Amino acid sequence: MVNDSHPDPKNNIGGVHKQAFLAGIWRENPVFRSLLGMCPTLAVTAAVRPALTMGLCVIFVLTCSNLVVSLMRKCLKPHLRILMFTLTIATFVTVADLFLKAFQPRMSEILGPYVPLIIVNCIIIGRAEACASKKSVPLSILDALGTGLGFTLALCVLAGIREILSTGAFFEIQVLPVQAQGGWFQPWAAMRMPVGAFITLGLLLAAVNLLSARKS
Amino acid sequence: MFPEIKHFVRQSWLLLVTSFCFGILIAATNSALAPTIKQNKINKLNELMSGLVPEAARFELVGQFEVITAKGAKATSNIYKGLSKSGDSICYSFNGQGSGFADKIELVAAVDKNFRQIAGFDCLSSNETPGFGDRIKPLLWRRQFAGAPAVKLKLVKTGDPEKIDNEIVAVTGATVSSQAVVNIINNYLMQIKEQMQEKGLISNGQ
Amino acid sequence: MDTLNIFITGFISIVLINNLVFTKFLGICPYLGVSGRIDMAFGMGMAVTFVVTLSGTLTWLVDHLVLMRLQLEVTRYVCFILVIAGAVQLVEMYLRKFFPRLYESFGIYLPLITTNCAILGLCLFVNLWGIDNLPEAVVLSFGAGVGFTLAICIMAGIRDTLKLADVPQCLQDAPITLITAGILSLAFMGFAGMIK
Numbered sequence: 001m002v003n004d005s006h007p008d009p010k011n012n013i014g015g016v017h018k019q020a021f022l023a024g025i026w027r028e029n030p031v032f033r034s035l036l037g038m039c040p041t042l043a044v045t046a047a048v049r050p051a052l053t054m055g056l057c058v059i060f061v062l063t064c065s066n067l068v069v070s071l072m073r074k075c076l077k078p079h080l081r082i083l084m085f086t087l088t089i090a091t092f093v094t095v096a097d098l099f100l101k102a103f104q105p106r107m108s109e110i111l112g113p114y115v116p117l118i119i120v121n122c123i124i125i126g127r128a129e130a131c132a133s134k135k136s137v138p139l140s141i142l143d144a145l146g147t148g149l150g151f152t153l154a155l156c157v158l159a160g161i162r163e164i165l166s167t168g169a170f171f172e173i174q175v176l177p178v179q180a181q182g183g184w185f186q187p188w189a190a191m192r193m194p195v196g197a198f199i200t201l202g203l204l205l206a207a208v209n210l211l212s213a214r215k216s
Numbered sequence: 217m218f219p220e221i222k223h224f225v226r227q228s229w230l231l232l233v234t235s236f237c238f239g240i241l242i243a244a245t246n247s248a249l250a251p252t253i254k255q256n257k258i259n260k261l262n263e264l265m266s267g268l269v270p271e272a273a274r275f276e277l278v279g280q281f282e283v284i285t286a287k288g289a290k291a292t293s294n295i296y297k298g299l300s301k302s303g304d305s306i307c308y309s310f311n312g313q314g315s316g317f318a319d320k321i322e323l324v325a326a327v328d329k330n331f332r333q334i335a336g337f338d339c340l341s342s343n344e345t346p347g348f349g350d351r352i353k354p355l356l357w358r359r360q361f362a363g364a365p366a367v368k369l370k371l372v373k374t375g376d377p378e379k380i381d382n383e384i385v386a387v388t389g390a391t392v393s394s395q396a397v398v399n400i401i402n403n404y405l406m407q408i409k410e411q412m413q414e415k416g417l418i419s420n421g422q
Numbered sequence: 423m424d425t426l427n428i429f430i431t432g433f434i435s436i437v438l439i440n441n442l443v444f445t446k447f448l449g450i451c452p453y454l455g456v457s458g459r460i461d462m463a464f465g466m467g468m469a470v471t472f473v474v475t476l477s478g479t480l481t482w483l484v485d486h487l488v489l490m491r492l493q494l495e496v497t498r499y500v501c502f503i504l505v506i507a508g509a510v511q512l513v514e515m516y517l518r519k520f521f522p523r524l525y526e527s528f529g530i531y532l533p534l535i536t537t538n539c540a541i542l543g544l545c546l547f548v549n550l551w552g553i554d555n556l557p558e559a560v561v562l563s564f565g566a567g568v569g570f571t572l573a574i575c576i577m578a579g580i581r582d583t584l585k586l587a588d589v590p591q592c593l594q595d596a597p598i599t600l601i602t603a604g605i606l607s608l609a610f611m612g613f614a615g616m617i618k
Contacts, residue, residue, distance in 0.1 A: 035596055038450035039539040068234075075230050084231060086507060086536075090500040091238035095245050098496070102252040105260065109341075113546040116499045120537045122451060166346070192346040193611070194445055198604030206590075206597040213592065238500075246496040288424065317615050319440070320551075345614070392615055 020131075020139050024146030031154035032208040036122040041155060042197040043114050048171045051159035053107045055152025057096045057115060062124050062144040064092045069132040070140035076133060085128045086119070093118050123151060161200055166191035261324070265296065268326040268336045269307045272298030278308070278417070283407045286314055286399055293404055295412075298326070305329050308412075311340065312404035316396040319343035321352075325401055327366050331409045331418050336362045337401060342393075349393030357394075360384050366405060371398045429561045436565040439614055442540050443573040444607035446547070449540030453574055454599055463578035464571070469532060471567025473513055474541050477506045478563025481545040482556060502545050510536045540570055576606060 030036045040058075044050045065088045069076075076084060097115045100108045108115070118124065127147055132140040160170060165188045168176035177183020190196045225232075265275055275296040285291050291313065298307040309326040321342045326335035336358060344350050351357055361369075363380040370383050371394055377385045386394035412418045442448040449470070456466045481502050489495055514532055517525040525532070535541065544566045553559050580602055589598050 035454065036451070038454065039447050039543075042447040042450065072230060072234070077227055077230070080228065080231055083507065084234065086503055087231075087235065087238060087500065090503050091242060094242050094496065094499050097499070098245050098249045098253070102249040102256065105253075105256040113543065113550055116546055117448075117539050117543055119499060119503050120539050120542050122537055125537060189346045189348075190608075194447065194607040195604045195611070197447070198600050198607060202593075202597040202600030202604065205600065206592045209592040209597065239497075242496060242500070 017139065017142050020142040021146040024143065024148070025150040025153065028147075029150040029154060030123045030126075030147055031151060032205060034123075034126075035205075036126060037151060038201075039117060040114050040121065041158065042194070042201060044111055045155055045159035045162055045197060046166070046192050047163045048156055048159045050107060050110045051155040052152065052171075053100070053104065054111060054114065055148070055155050057093075057100065058118055058121070058123070058151055059145065059148030060096050061089060061092045061118055062127060062148045063141060065089050065124060065128055066132040066140040066144035067137060069128045070135065070137045073133045081129075081133065082125075085125055085133075089124050089128070090119050123147060158197075158201060158204060161204075162191045162196055166196065261296075264324050264338045264340065265298065265309045265326060268309065268324070268338060269298050271300060272306055273301045274299055275309065281310075281408055281411050283312075283404055286403055293408060295408060307335055309335075310404060310408050312400045314396055314400040314403070316342060316344055317349045317390070317392040321393075321396055321400065323397065323400060325361075325405070327405070329418075331366050331405075331412060334361050334364045334366055334401070334405070337397070344390070344393045348387070348390040351387045351390060352393050352397055357387055361401070366409065368402050368406065369398050371395050425557075428558065432558060433561050433565040433568075434616070436562050437569040437572065438610065439616060441569045441573060441610055442544065442566050443570060444603070444610045446543065448543040449538055449570055452534070452538055453570075453577065453603070454596055457574050457577040457581055457599065460575060460578040460582060463574045465527065467567070467571025467574050469513075469528060469535060470538065470540060470570050471564065473506075473510055473535050474544055474567040474570075475560065475563045476513070477509045477541050478544055478548060478566070479556070479560050480505050480509055482548060482553070482559040485549060486554075486556075498549070503542060506541050506545070507536050540566065573606070577603065580606075 024030070028034060031038070031041050037058075040054055044054045065085070068088050069085060072084070093116055096118075097108075100111070100115060127143060131143045135143070164170055164175060167187055168174060168178045168183075168185050174181075176185040179186050188196070191200070262275055266272060275298050278295040278297050280292045280294055283291050283293050293310045293312060296309045297305050298309060300306050307326050307328055308331065309324055311322065311324045313320055313322040315321070319342070321344070322340040323337050323342075324340055325337040327333065328335060338358065339353050342349075342353065344352065357377075360377050361384065364384070365382055367382055371386050371391075372383050373386055373391065375383055375385045384394070384398055409418075436442070440446065443450070443453055452466055452470075457463050484501055484505055485498065489498055489501060494501075510533065514525070517528070517532070544563060548559050548562055553562065577599065581599065584598065584602070593601075
């Protein structure tokens with residue numbers, strides 16, 4: 001019989017922050033639940049390394065854009081806000097692309113035009129509109145980190161499945177012995193092609209639906 | 217006029233200020249990283265060319281030649297001279313491109329210093345079907361080109377891949393991709409050889 | 423005659439062989455969302471075709487006449503997205519004034535086209551492929567829109583028939599659409615090698 005009429009404010013803030021961070025990872029996972037950002041999900045997940053690189057880029061752009069939008073949320077004119085969001089995101093994507101070209105040229109080549117396509121990734125504009133333009137800076141940053149992490153995890157799971165089945169390697173480390181090198185595993189070349197991407201994502205989404213239906 | 221400008225500024229001051237700040241951010245990042253990006257491109261080409269001719273210590277650009285592609289369009293090819301540690305020229309290399317099965321194939325090929333023998337080729341970029349056309353990338357297939365004479369190469373479907381001659385055995389199930397590579401090398405090699413002979417950079421005697 | 427040949431092969435290549443949806447994974451979000459009914463799908467396809475042709479042309483012009491002349495290539499992404507947003511705004515105003523009923527029927531989808539990966543994606547691909555003349559850029563942009571319309575209408579037709587099938591609960595909506603898209607992309611792979 002604890003008197004809970006005055007809940008501890010510090011505990012409450014911690015709770016809200018924790019919620020903001022964890023929501024993006026499972027409950028509101030952008031790929032598996034909200035079905036946003038499908039284009040990079042299918043395009044870069046042929047192997048785990050590009051998927052991880054794309055995920056980290058999205059975390060960077062999402063965090064910076066949420067930070068900037070949250071800082072200027074009090075001064076935003078409603079009819080210009082989408083333009084402001086787009087401008088902010090485009091700038092940080094350009095910066096991220098330059099860094100990628102300079103320090104990870106091989107990944108930059110593999111990812112190709114999908115890095116600038118982060119600009120039109122619905123996840124980032126969605127978070128800016130729904131969260132950063134309304135909430136304080138710390139909450140916005142935590143939301144960005146959580147959503148970005150959820151996105152990266154989703155990409156890596158999909159990429160992991162595709163890479164293991166198409167080459168027998170995970171993150172370029174051989175896991176299943178391939179027949180060409182004397183093993184038993186015959187790689188599924190289809191996994192590297194678009195058909196593998198679509199079907200794997202479809203089956204993963206079905207699995208997530210099944211899991212959440214069982215939970216509730 | 218003035219109240220209109222004032223209204224405009226009051227509505228869009230944030231837009232103007234942030235555009236200015238973002239512009240500075242992009243410009244600063246670009247000027248800081250542009251040299252690294254340029255160096256990366258040069259490094260990549262050098263890496264590929266050194267892979268083809270390990271004895272070359274460094275590569276020097278000889279010039280840019282104009283080549284007519286198989287489709288009749290004009291393309292430029294960069295010709296590099298490979299120099300050994302002591303500075304003697306030991307090979308030449310050039311890049312070529314053409315259409316493969318799925319998309320464009322870009323490759324870099326190396327020949328000996330008299331344009332008599334092909335040292336080999338490597339793919340700069342290709343998007344061929346995984347498992348089929350993709351097999352033009354690994355060394356196993358490309359080895360056939362090493363030591364082949366620098367004449368018009370012929371693609372055959374069956375034969376001995378170990379034999380060093382002007383016949384190249386195609387990848388099973390990827391005849392179009394293999395033919396594309398042979399066509400690109402033939403096309404560029406013949407035209408560049410002619411232009412090099414015209415410029416007197418290599419001897420005319422065969 | 424040669425130029426016409428290049429245009430025709432370019433058009434066929436981007437509609438069938440390098441279809442934006444099935445090989446480059448562009449425009450998946452509206453593809454999953456709008457392909458439920460064939461009339462909505464066709465409308466979306468038409469809107470995308472119009473906007474992508476306009477944007478492809480405008481971004482090519484901006485790229486070649488302004489950015490490359492002034493060596494401002496690093497601002498390419500920002501400029502492209504601003505041009506696209508502006509083009510969509512223009513289309514919206516034009517439709518609202520002259521075709522109000524059409525404007526009403528589009529609803530939320532028209533402003534949403536700005537964030538359609540297919541538009542920015544095509545502008546970037548035209549840049550990546552080094553297209554150096556305006557007519558070819560226009561033909562490719564138009565072809566991209568036609569390819570998207572083709573893909574979305576085929577999917578709408580299939581989903582119409584799928585409604586009569588007994589799809590398990592966990593597979594309904596997005597998962598079965600994705601699996602169908604996978605099989606369609608496998609079918610479209612048959613077009614590869616059509617053009618030498």
